[in-house]
Amino acid sequence: MSHARWSTERVIGLAPDAASARAGRAQAAPVRWSGAGASEAAVWGYCQGSGKKPYQTCVELAGPAFRCSCPSRKFPCKHALGLLLRWAGGELPEEPEPEFVTAWLAERADRAERTEQRRESTGPRDPEAAAKRAERRADRVSAGATELREWLLDQIRAGLAGLERGGAEELRRVAARMVDAQAPGLAGGLRRAAGLVGRGRDWPSRVLAELSLLYLLAEAGARLDELPHALAETVRTRLGFNTETARVLSSGERVSDTWLVGGVIDEEREQLVTRRSWLFGQRSGRVALVLAFAPPGQPLSSVLPAGHVLPAELAFHPGALPLRALVADHGPPVPATRPDGDTIEAALAAHARAMAADPWLDRWPVLLSGLRPARHGGELVLSDVDGQVLPLVPGFDPWRLLAVSAGAMVTLAGEWGAAGLRPLLCWDGDRAVRL
Secondary structure, eight states: OOOOOOOHHHHHTTOSSHHHHHHHHHHTOGGGEEEEEEOSSEEEEEEOOSSSSOEEEEEETTTTEEEESSOOOSSSOHHHHHHHHHHHTTOSOBOOOOHHHHHHHHHHHHHHHHHHHHHHHSOOOOHHHHHHHHHHHHHHHHHHHHHHHHHHHHHHHHOSGGGGTTHHHHHHHHHHHHHHTTOHHHHHHHHHHHHHTTSSTTHHHHHHHHHHHHHHHHHHHTTGGGSOHHHHHHHHHHHTOOOOHHHHHHHSEEEEEEEEEEEEEEEEETTEEEEEEEEEETTTOOEEEEEEEEOTTSOOOOSSOTTEEEEEEEEEOOSSSOOBEEEEEEOOOEEOOOOOOBOHHHHHHHHHHHHHHOTTOOOEEEEEEEEEEEEETTEEEEEOTTSOEEEBOTTOOOHHHHHHHTTSOEEEEEEEETTEEEEEEEEETTEEEEO
16 A cells, blocks of 8 residues: 655654653754665665664555664664654665565564454453353452442541641552552552652642542442442543453444544653644544553554544543544545634633543543634733633643644644643644644
8 A cells, every 4th residue: 555655743643752752853864864664565765873873764555654773672662763754855766675674574464464363263262251250350340449448437527637747658459459459540640649649738728629539439349239330430430440442442432533643742751752743533522541551661552643643433431421432444634624623611621521521531632723822910821802712731831832833723632620720732733743
């Protein structure tokens, strides 16, 4: 299959970090390369590094997948990024693939075929044993939730003032017991509460809000059989039960649309990088969250480049608020022109409806138009023509957004949550700019 050349923004979006993006741009200088070329399947070249022998670099475009003989442990490395930038700029001639490229592509195809054969030859799991494991886990989670409810009630009876004197350690200790109870959702909430203790003058109210949601989750977890099916699925997910990929693909709600990738953000926590990709359906009006995971330094899925649109069929996880989804099928992404966004009022109304369906929702995607950076109460905010404002999350670096706006209205996509708005993407004319 022939691949249309990617945009520079899509290539830079593959960089594992900002330093790699800068280094990749530096490697795009033609003087560093020899024997570079492109075919329908791959791009390749020889990049002169500090050693005597140039590095062999190639990229399979369908994955994409990367290979480079350099010692870097980042994926993609700066040489692959530089090579792709040259291809994006139309600098690589169409040529027959050299031997090291054809051998690598053949190796990848063979590996994929063997993996598929193993998957097809693997017999079904023992359903009886799986049911017993699931029952044992459910019992442990239920016991953990009961213990947590009693502990939370004790804290409320005693008051939260004592938490400042070592209370964070107590929260972490209880979180460890929830891990033992195989309830990572409860453990994560306790760790978030521990991180709030003593931070800011209003920390007691924020800790109380976090603990209240935990109590609600623990209570709901103990009454799963009484809840509507969709809400019970949401509660199970929030408690930490996984929904199998095969189940989502076989029975999850399917939505075909042209999807705008409104933002991609990576976060590293506990030796795992999580990539959140937010999608906005252009016909259906649906929004979706696609997650990808990898150890630090390893490549993450890049089939959803920020600032692009692509035809795709999504399979949604079950729940009272179907938001998380898997990409069941997709076409090639193309750069997105500036879309029409919501007003602040409409976005907040949508968020309120989402919270009513899933009160444990911590982030919600927003696509907003007609916003201007402004000062409000000494803080930088985003304001619309009606004077409504949205605060920005603490620590957000605003300079790129300020440069694009230059005092004018902007269209942007981002994540909205209790801490404020995290802009992820804005448009400079019809060009998407990652923030």
